[in-house]
Amino acid sequence: MFTNICLSLVAFCNPPSIVAVDHRALVLIDAALLAQPKLEAALQRYRAAVKKAYRYELHLVGAPAEESAADLRTRISAFYEKEKISGVFLIGGFEFARFENAIGERSIFPEYFQDLDGELKDTDGDGVLDHYDPWVKPGPALELWLATFRPYSEAPDGADAAAQVIRILERGVDALGARLTPKDKKQRAATILSSRDWQNHSELLAALKRRYSGRIAQFGRGESTPDHYKTAVQTSSELLIAFLHSSPKAHHLDAPSGPAGLVIASASKTQTKDAASGSVALDQLTPRARMVLLFACSALDLDELPLPNEPFLANAYLLAPDSACRTVVGAARSIGLESLPLLLRSLGDAELPFPDAWRAYQNQLYDQAYLEHWLGVRGVWEAERLRFNWSYMLYGDPFARFDP
Numbered sequence: 458m459f460t461n462i463c464l465s466l467v468a469f470c471n472p473p474s475i476v477a478v479d480h481r482a483l484v485l486i487d488a489a490l491l492a493q494p495k496l497e498a499a500l501q502r503y504r505a506a507v508k509k510a511y512r513y514e515l516h517l518v519g520a521p522a523e524e525s526a527a528d529l530r531t532r533i534s535a536f537y538e539k540e541k542i543s544g545v546f547l548i549g550g551f552e553f554a555r556f557e558n559a560i561g562e563r564s565i566f567p568e569y570f571q572d573l574d575g576e577l578k579d580t581d582g583d584g585v586l587d588h589y590d591p592w593v594k595p596g597p598a599l600e601l602w603l604a605t606f607r608p609y610s611e612a613p614d615g616a617d618a619a620a621q622v623i624r625i626l627e628r629g630v631d632a633l634g635a636r637l638t639p640k641d642k643k644q645r646a647a648t649i650l651s652s653r654d655w656q657n658h659s660e661l662l663a664a665l666k667r668r669y670s671g672r673i674a675q676f677g678r679g680e681s682t683p684d685h686y687k688t689a690v691q692t693s694s695e696l697l698i699a700f701l702h703s704s705p706k707a708h709h710l711d712a713p714s715g716p717a718g719l720v721i722a723s724a725s726k727t728q729t730k731d732a733a734s735g736s737v738a739l740d741q742l743t744p745r746a747r748m749v750l751l752f753a754c755s756a757l758d759l760d761e762l763p764l765p766n767e768p769f770l771a772n773a774y775l776l777a778p779d780s781a782c783r784t785v786v787g788a789a790r791s792i793g794l795e796s797l798p799l800l801l802r803s804l805g806d807a808e809l810p811f812p813d814a815w816r817a818y819q820n821q822l823y824d825q826a827y828l829e830h831w832l833g834v835r836g837v838w839e840a841e842r843l844r845f846n847w848s849y850m851l852y853g854d855p856f857a858r859f860d861p
């Protein structure tokens with residue numbers, strides 16, 4: 458009897474088997490969402506799957522949705538000091554800082570939560586940051602990766618916010634548990650859609666051809682008609698690359714003869730004048746790409762969506778019925794994604810979990826020599842370098858797999 462009790466106690470008191478952890482991240486969740494019991498099991502499954510796949514320990518912490526960006530940054534900094542985290546996943550409608558660049562454009566500024574020791578100032582006191590020096594300290598600009606998912610208060614299919622988060626997390630758990638076979642890898646493909654007026658992207662195509670051995674479905678300049686879009690988005694592929702003029706609510710499609718229509722986020726939500734004839738509603742399709750790269754001005758500027766239920770393209774890619782999409786990456790300001798071959802190289806690094814590869818890519822873009830070249834070729838290096846922001850966003854599940 459005595460022995461049995463001891464054995465039971467030992468079994469009860471011993472910590473679970475120790476899984477070595479190489480990385481830590483903070484998952485900061487709207488406290489009202491975190492309080493919902495139905496989310497708990499999905500979060501724990503996701504946490505276990507990420508730990509197993511990437512030896513990543515996720516710390517789940519609730520924060521009031523109304524907390525200011527400044528307070529969130531303080532909270533993140535304290536956690537960074539204490540737990541040596543390498544990234545943050547924000548789930549909920551949290552406030553982001555905004556930045557006004559040298560040419561007066563304003564957009565959200567994800568780097569505010571990523572660079573914890575850079576010099577940030579609002580020099581004219583209007584409440585919007587306008588000075589950013591990521592090079593005041595040695596080392597990479599961004600200490601942390603940042604991922605975000607802002608659920609609708611109610612999705613077009615009626616799912617509440619917690620159910621949307623569960624959908625994203627469970628898709629992640631399924632994908633992390635699946636092992637790609639050599640045959641799967643051979644069948645990987647990319648799909649590219651282009652508006653008519655983009656610059657030559659032969660360097661990107663060469664990099665994609667190396668990665669996908671030519672399995673690239675390309676809808677070239679001026680071939681982004683509604684029918685082409687429907688085919689492209691529903692073609693099974695690893696990547697969908699959209700070189701399309703966009704707002705956070707719509708892609709603009711172009712045929713050789715001119716504008717060919719719009720892709721709107723949702724047919725069942727209130728649309729603005731974007732919902733013209735010839736439009737395609739993304740939530741009526743089944744996106745098949747695991748990752749969507751939006752080379753599309755401001756497509757991920759969350760702050761252009763003042764209401765939590767405004768249609769949002771990134772949410773539509775993630776939440777469309779039976780979507781395979783796990784992650785959307787793109788620009789939150791009016792700029793395309795730069796140096797895509799660099800991104801593909803970073804993401805193809807087998808040693809790096811996806812969000813760390815994304816941070817490495819962002820840091821390459823903030824490398825002073827790279828940026829001097831990029832701004833320098835426009836002859837504006839000294840004038841713009843401390844009023845410059847990339848404002849790229851990683852949206853949805855950060856732990857997408859992107860095997861080399």
Ligand SMILES: [Ca+2]
Pocket residue numbers: 557579580581582583584585586587
């Ligand atoms: Ca300012």
Ligand SMILES: [Ca+2]
Pocket residue numbers: 572573574575591594597598599600
């Ligand atoms: Ca820094």
